[in-house]
Amino acid sequence: MNIEYQVVDESILGTSQQRILRRGVPLQKFLQLDSLFTKSFIPREIDHIVIQRASVIEVKDFKTWILGGELALTTLENFCTIEQQLSLVNQLVKGGASCLAFHPGNNASQEVPIFGETLIYAEESKFPIVLLHAHVTYSDMIETVFKLELMSKEEDIGVSSEINQVLFQFLSQHVNLEQMIERVSNTISSEIILFDVDMTPHASSHDVKDSQVLKTLHSREFRQFINQQNLIKLFMNDNTLHIKISTSEHRLDVILAPINHNYYLKSILCVVGMPNQVLIGKVLNDTVNALKLEKEKTKKINFKLMDRANRALLFDQNKKEASKAFAHLRVTFDEQAAVLLMSMVDNQFTTPKQYETEFSNNLKSRILKYIVTELPKESTALWLKDMLIIYLSQVTPQTRLAVARKVEENISYYFPTVSVTFGLSSKSTTNVIYAYHEAVQAVEEGKRQGKTLTQFDNIGFTKVFTNVTNDYYIKQFYEHTLNPILSLEPVRQHDLLSTLESFMNNNMNYKETADDLFLHPNTVRYRVQQLKKIFQDEAIFEKADTIFELQFALRLLHRNSL
Structure with a gap:
């Protein structure tokens, strides 16, 4: 394309x-x-x-x-x-x-x-x-x-008068959005579509279900194009664009006019082709102004309210205030939700300082539009500064990972100038506050390792540094790491824990371990084989990272037993 x-x-x-x-x-x-x-x-x-x-x-x-x-x-x-x-x-x-x-x-x-x-x-x-x-x-x-000029002027005055009547009826709520778009379209003899910022049609003058125009403008390639930083800025500043699109199969000319409110892009008005351009300038200007004045049927994205909702739930742990804030946003929160966290950095942020907030909010609102369509029912996403917190409700471990991968893929494709790092909470966590801290830790680990998507369950011993104000993650780490032994009966548990610790402390030497534990070397060999069996890993004592995690888990276990 x-x-x-x-x-x-x-x-x-x-x-x-x-x-x-x-x-x-x-x-x-x-x-x-x-x-x-x-x-x-x-x-x-x-x-x-x-x-x-x-x-x-x-x-x-x-x-x-x-x-x-x-x-x-x-x-x-x-x-x-x-x-x-x-x-x-x-x-x-x-x-x-x-x-x-x-x-x-x-x-x-x-x-x-x-x-x-x-x-x-x-x-x-x-x-x-x-x-x-x-x-x-x-x-x-x-x-x-x-x-011809005089005739055109007289014709245009008639057309302009007719359009102004339609727009007045629209603003006085005597005709709805679809009817207004259709009448303006008929007057200028050109197809008109009103798009959301993610190029999803709000209203159109023609049936767009199987429309080649819609297929083109809603294609991955065009939506990636329209999300370029320079185009976002042009729309922010009320610039109308004439766009020519060509593929191996067809050509398309469109005019795209932004519908802004205080630098905030609400929607995009699309006129297909280049109709009587002597008149189209006034038609576009009048129609855009009417759409700007239209009473909003959906709430503008309120970043301050999102911030308040997230803080009340995750930091203050004030469920009453959180419920109020979430209700104002017309969403609900699930105390058992998993959390997918997205940290964002714009690699090409060259906006003058006075426009940074406006540009950032336009970018965030677009990203939000592209994400919510991928979320399961009852799930929601709210911004907290430059982090997008995605609350995944009623999802299986397999579904949550699939959603995370799909969201990551879409953002990477549609917003190539934006660097994002995703962190996904543990599949076993059923407390949204813990899930948030896990997602934060996964994001930090992902940034260190240069990964786009990191699961908390896969970050190893660094789990213990999650939310260090309590011992929850310390206990979770050593219990998870040593679970094959801790699930045994007490006597066997004691024997294998002592053998595991001594064997690693003595650098995997059977004789020195036997001397340390006052056991016969064959007894040590038997217990080591048992350890390999219950951990289901024949090479467990050949992996430096695994040995470190086991030693670290043993120390945390002893610390917590004091």
């Missing part, structure tokens, strides 16, 4: 008031007057071309005074060689002219053709050329353009 974009300005929408023609004439409308032309050579893409002035060209070098938007009028006699015609078209293309109209001249005996090389170059440059009838004069052309 190839995607190109440009910021929409006066040159695209034709809204400038500083030109000879106040509004401009769409080239398509001009070309409908085929009685003026004997031939026309028109490229495919002319929807966006508007004639803003008519200029007669009689000199060979005029590039310094061309202003753009010209209907250039000249005779073939003035440019009678291939080189002269190529130079003419080149200057017009570079100057932003709209169209070239050749007059054949009045001397039939010295007829000059439009050369094939000229037409090939014009086609490559997507520049339209027409050949006038001999009886058509320059003054006829200029008068025709001004008449």
Whole structure:
């Protein structure tokens, strides 16, 4: 998929008031007057071309005074060689002219053709050329353009009035969002879709269920493109974008206009194609303003309230305050939820300081939209500064890991400039507060090891440093590590614990262990074999990390027994 974009300005929408023609004439409308032309050579893409002035060209070098938007009028006699015609078209293309109209001249005996090389170059440059009838004069052309301008203005006033009525009815709640979008669409004869920030459609003028437009704009490639930092900033600053998308199968032109509220991107208005761009500037502006004024049906993301809810639950352990805050956010919390924690760093954070909060909140709101669609029912996600706490309710160990991997995959793909580290709480923990501390510890361990997703159950002895204000994780670590022995009857438990400790302290030497425990070496060999069997690992005493964890667990066990 190839995607190109440009910021929409006066040159695209034709809204400038500083030109000879106040509004401009769409080239398509001009070309409908085929009685003026004997031939026309028109490229495919002319929807966006508007004639803003008519200029007669009689000199060979005029590039310094061309202003753009010209209907250039000249005779073939003035440019009678291939080189002269190529130079003419080149200057017009570079100057932003709209169209070239050749007059054949009045001397039939010295007829000059439009050369094939000229037409090939014009086609490559997507520049339209027409050949006038001999009886058509320059003054006829200029008068025709001004008449078309006047007609367009009258038509646009009628269309604009009709749209304003629809928008007024929408704001006064006499028509709903879908009806408003449909009526505006019918008026400008172009498909309109209102998208959420993750390119999920809110409302549309056409059935988008099997729409190629929706498939394209909701594709992974386009959503990754729209989440680039520079595009987020352009939308934050109310810039409308003209985007051209091409694949091996189709091409698509869209205009995307942001619906903002105090730098906060609420939604995106999409107009498909480039309809009457003389009018579209006003239509977009009026429709966007109406959508900005619309009463919100969903709460704006409240980062302060999210912060309060998380702190009340996880730090203050005040269930009453937590319940209130979660209720205001229209979500519930589960005291037995597992926790998936995401720590975020934007690698390309080059936003001026005064816009850091606005940009960060826009980025966070987008990330949240992309995550919640992957969460199981009853689960929720809330921001706490630059950490996203995902509460996973009523999920199996297998499901929670699958969800974590899917969320990690989506964020890494759709937000490639953002570095994220995920931590997942233990599958055996059923207390949300403990689950949070476990996820924090897993994130820290993941950062140290350079991993994107880390499970608390896999971080080894560092578990004991989780929430060091109590012994919960110390006890959990040694009980989990030594569980194969601690689950035995007391006498056998004592024998194997003492043998395990002595054997490791004596560097896995059977004779020295036997001397230390006053046992026969064969008894030590038997017990070591029993240890390998109950730990289900024949190489248990050959792994340095495992030996360290066992020794560490034994010391913690003795410490806790004091």
